[in-house]
Amino acid sequence: MRNDAAGLLLPAARPGTCLADVAPGWLSVAHDALRCPDTAADRAAQPPLSGVIGERSFEAHPSVRADGTVVWWLVDDTDHRLVREALHMERERTAFLAKVSSMLLSSLNLGRCMDVTAQMAADNLADAALVIAPAQGPQLPVVTCLRGGHPVLSHESVDPDDVPGLGEALRGFPPVPSRWIDPAAAPEWMVPEGFGPIGSIVVTPLPGHGVPAGALVLLRRSQTAAFTEGEEVFARLFAARAGAAMSAARLYAEQASITEILMRELLPPSLHQISGVDFAGGYRPSMDHDRVGGDFYDVHPAVVDGEASLVALGDVCGKGLEAAVLTGKIRNTLHALLPLADDHQRMISLLNTALLNSHHTRFATLVLASAVRKGNAVDLRLTSAGHPRPLILRASGAVEEARTHGTLVGALPNVPTHTAALTLAPGESCVLYTDGITEAKGGPMGGTQFGDERLQRALSECAGMPSESIVERIQMLASQWVGDGSHDDMAVVVISAPRTRHLSAVNGHTRGRFTA
Amino acid sequence: MSTRTSHRLRGDEAVRQLADELWEAVSAADEYTATDLVLRAVDDGVDPESVLLDVIAPVQGKVGREWAANRLSVAQEHAATAVNERAVAALALHPAARTAPERGRITVACVDGEWHALPARLLAEVLKLRGWRVDYLGAQVPTPHLITHLHRTAADAVALSGSIATRLPTAHAAITACQSVGAPVLVGGAAFGPDGRYARRLGADAWAPDARAAADRLAGQPLARPQPDHQQLDDLPHLADQEYTMVARGSASLVRTVFTALEDAFPAMRAYSELQREHTAEDLAHIVEFLATALYLGDEELFTGFITWTAEILTARGVPAHSLPPALGILARELKDFPRATRILRRGTDALIPLHATTAGNRA
Amino acid sequence: MTMMPSARLRLTTVDTEATVRIELRGDLDYDNADRLLAAVTGQLAGRPRLEHLHLHCAGLGTVDSMGLSVLLMIHRRTGEAGVRLHLDDRTARLDRLLTITGTLEHLTASPNGAASSPAGAGESPKNSAEARAARPTGPDGTT
Incomplete structure (x- = not known):
């Protein structure tokens, strides 16, 4: 039996014909299965059967009649299905764009952003993708990726204006649309090795935020379908995200390199032995994301051999970059005053004059130390300008405060100081530090200051240690004392008279004797 | 041959x-x-x-x-x-x-708070010998520095070294942060356990027992680029109970409470010198720190291992370890509302029983 | 040992025509030292006949370098305005800070030049006396 609609749909199906001969396979197979009672029960639980007849798609609903014959109700769901497919594709694209965003947002490195862009484009939009960044210098950075492959960076010495649309895309202005180019006209460098004949090729600008971000080139092989309008729109959405990430990465890289250059001048130097005197220093800024702060130190070797090296360690009022800039000024001024290094008071007075300012009282405290090797010992002259006194660690483990005092610089018209002179025997050390160490708050019970006493006690356990170990020990104890709490900048410099080789050779083979 | x-x-x-x-x-x-x-x-x-x-x-x-x-x-x-x-x-x-660098670029760093730099330094030198371009950042690298460095250099991988178990929560933050900017992380050092179990738990991309194994691993199959949307809580869902947060944040006041209670239990403590009192407080702070780490990792053995080690160290230095069980007891009383902490402390106390008997016997 | 959780600075002002007294409680530091400077500047501007400014320091907690900078600025401004600054009831910690930085005399000297506190600038604190006794230091030199 058939009704009129069925007659239109399956004109061959006349009463008495076998269903398998006139209906598509999916329907006749289902029909046979239904007539077999064992599987009939299972069918009810399954989703409605569907399939294609001609150019349209149908859902098929069977109803088994008492006599064992089956009536098939066929419902045309072609439009419904198209909408569902479109929805599915949109969801996939949205998920893809979300993934693109999170991949691209996670890095501020231009190279990595280019890699991610090329790889995701190749895997989702084309058979191969090229990401081209605006040239820095004579060469064009190009990242190429084949579908399923790894991105590869190369530098091409080519003129982007030779490729239609590429020059404009790389300049970022004026805005240009995606540009189809003749596959035959594509330059050799644009075609990945072993790619084969190109079917279609499109150059899409990567829009930056006020700065050119680059261009995306998508290639499809001849046998692959060309880009549909929907795909082009989608590629543009992708390009917008990639361009934003790449321009942010470029801006970050520029800023980071500026910071790096400026910062280099402000970073504390690394210290080592000079003319038979050991120097070691360590610095921890108050904020973990900073590398500079308001503490500073320098060691200037003597110009003439046999004269003293000059050490300066200090602390300017304030925190962070602003304080660091002031330390830069002080370090430069002291450097210029090096010819007067013999006369601490004069250096400090001149520094004070240079820093005095009628608008503010931002001051600095510092210690100057002149150190020179005399035989096996080191002669020291120490002058504090309003700074905590240097500590002297004797071979016995005794800790002394150097008897120097004076006034801070940069706030008052006169800065009288008093210099202490002393001698370090081999293995003895002088410790210069900033109050970030002693005023560090923390400890096992919390809220307690590290304090002078604890510092001196810790130092007395360091007798005989090399200068860099003393620095490390003090930094470690103070940092552990603070724990995860906040702290001020902390700087330590240790000046040591090296233990003599002779001593090591005599005592060296007995464990522990060297501290005696 | x-x-x-x-x-x-x-x-x-x-x-x-x-x-x-x-x-x-x-x-x-x-x-x-x-x-x-x-x-x-x-x-x-x-x-x-x-x-x-x-x-x-x-x-x-x-x-x-x-x-x-x-x-x-x-x-x-x-x-x-x-x-x-x-x-x-x-x-x-x-x-x-x-050697001339002919391979990729590796960043070698120690976890923040990690002062033992030598193992990382050795690895850095070995990698240089094997032709990598190495950025060695040294001891105790704050995570923001590490990430800034990665943004600037796009290293192929990060090798992170840690010897102190209590820095593992910090190490976890560093591992996740590196991965989130696209750098896979190889970890090594005593902190991650003799079999690297904590490396896995913290979601590291690879673990190596020593510098040679680390260099071999990096020379082999390149570490896969990590997925960027990974979060710390994904590795350790038990953190949702907030026990770690409460214990870690309240550490100082827990130490004060236990210290005072110990003084009541051991009147002899009142005669301690300032230095002895500070050492005692530091020992207590250490216990709380390990408890917090065990809570973070969801690993009771980390705590029992530390407690027995402490008892041995104290004994080696001639200090009686008899105040450990009462200290754990007082802590358990303070943390009675925290089921995981309570269980860990009980396990710690149990671990001390055989040791305690031995040291008592030695002294008799 | 000091057990001093960081405390917000509180300022209490008591005044007569010729005298202003500001009571300081809490920390004078990076985060809030500017408030004291603003309060003092306001007083100086609003009272042409002011003669004495008393800062009552007994309740001061931590004074950091920014705090000291503000005290130095206040001293400069009061001097310019012909007002005498008094740092009253200074804590031992404050005196220690002023001593180390060599500013005690400057901040506390009376107009005739003598320091109002007997704390001599630059004397070694006693806790190193033992260490010094253990081994004599080299000769002191004055530049």
Whole structure:
């Protein structure tokens, strides 16, 4: 039996014909299965059967009649299905764009952003993708990726204006649309090795935020379908995200390199032995994301051999970059005053004059130390300008405060100081530090200051240690004392008279004797 | 092949001999002898990598063990380490150790709060020898510095070193942060457990038991680029109970409470000197720190291991460990509303019973 | 040992025509030292006949470098306005800070030049006396 609609749909199906001969396979197979009672029960639980007849798609609903014959109700769901497919594709694209965003947002490195862009484009939009960044210098950075492959960076010495649309895309202005180019006209460098004949090729600008971000080139092989309008729109959405990430990465890289250059001048130097005197220093800024702060130190070797090296360690009022800039000024001024290094008071007075300012009282405290090797010992002259006194660690483990005092610089018209002179025997050390160490708050019970006493006690356990170990020990104890709490900048410099080789050779083979 | 083997054997002997001599020099803080030894070995044709890993690394391991056994003072341990570091620095400048970078770029760093830099330094030098371009960031690198560095350099991988278990939560933050900017992380060091179990738990991309294994791993299949949307809570869902947060944040006040209660239980403590009191408080802070770490990792063994180790260290230094069980008891009372903390503390107390009996017996 | 959780600075002002007294409680530091400077500047501007400014320091907690900078600025401004600054009831910690930085005399000297506190600038604190006794230092030199 058939009704009129069925007659239109399956004109061959006349009463008495076998269903398998006139209906598509999916329907006749289902029909046979239904007539077999064992599987009939299972069918009810399954989703409605569907399939294609001609150019349209149908859902098929069977109803088994008492006599064992089956009536098939066929419902045309072609439009419904198209909408569902479109929805599915949109969801996939949205998920893809979300993934693109999170991949691209996670890095501020231009190279990595280019890699991610090329790889995701190749895997989702084309058979191969090229990401081209605006040239820095004579060469064009190009990242190429084949579908399923790894991105590869190369530098091409080519003129982007030779490729239609590429020059404009790389300049970022004026805005240009995606540009189809003749596959035959594509330059050799644009075609990945072993790619084969190109079917279609499109150059899409990567829009930056006020700065050119680059261009995306998508290639499809001849046998692959060309880009549909929907795909082009989608590629543009992708390009917008990639361009934003790449321009942010470029801006970050520029800023980071500026910071790096400026910062280099402000970073504390690394210290080592000079003319038979050991120097070691360590610095921890108050904020973990900073590398500079308001503490500073320098060691200037003597110009003439046999004269003293000059050490300066200090602390300017304030925190962070602003304080660091002031330390830069002080370090430069002291450097210029090096010819007067013999006369601490004069250096400090001149520094004070240079820093005095009628608008503010931002001051600095510092210690100057002149150190020179005399035989096996080191002669020291120490002058504090309003700074905590240097500590002297004797071979016995005794800790002394150097008897120097004076006034801070940069706030008052006169800065009288008093210099202490002393001698370090081999293995003895002088410790210069900033109050970030002693005023560090923390400890096992919390809220307690590290304090002078604890510092001196810790130092007395360091007798005989090399200068860099003393620095490390003090930094470690103070940092552990603070724990995860906040702290001020902390700087330590240790000046040591090296233990003599002779001593090591005599005592060296007995464990522990060297501290005696 | 056979000549190579015999050469190798002779090499092994020479290397053992060298390690013994270096230990002598290092334990006497004799920098000059140590540096000369290392440089002469390379002059004589010993492979620089072997000097780093078969001579210097074992000697540094011995420094740590001797300190733990109280046969080296703090000062000696620091001095020995400094001498070893200087030997590494000298070796790095030897012409035989100069290699042109021909592989990718690796960042080597220590976890923030990690002061033992030598293992990381050794790895950095070995990777350089094997042709990597290495950025060595040194001891205790704050995570923001590490991430800034990665944004600037796009390293192929990060090698992160940690020896202190209590820094594992910080290490986890660093691992996740590196991965989120697209850098896979290889971890190593005592903190991650002898079998690397904490490396897996914290979602590291790879783990290596020592510098040689780490270098081999990096030389093999490149580490896959991590997924960017991974979050710390994904690795450790138990953190949702907030027990770690509460204990870690309230650490100072927990220590104060336990200290006061201990004074009531042991009146002798009132006669302690300021220094003794501080040491006691520090020991308590350490217990709380390990408890917090065990809560973070969801690993009771981490705590029991620490407690038995502490009891042994105290005993080795002639300090009776009898205040440990009451301290754990008071902590358990303070944290009675935290089921995981309570369970961990009970396990800690149980672990002390056999030890306590032994030390008591020794003293009798 | 000091157990001093960081505390917000509180300022209490008591005044007569010729005298202003500001009571300081809490920390004078990076985060809030500017408030004291603003308060003092306001007083100086609003009272042409002011003669004495008393800062009552007994309740001061931590004074950091920014705090000291502000005290130095206040001293400069009061001097310019012909007002005498008094740092009253200074804590031992404050005196220590002023001593180390060599500013005690400057901040506390009376117009005739003598320091109002007997604390001599630059004397060694006693806790190093033992250490010094253990081994004599080299000769002191004055530049």
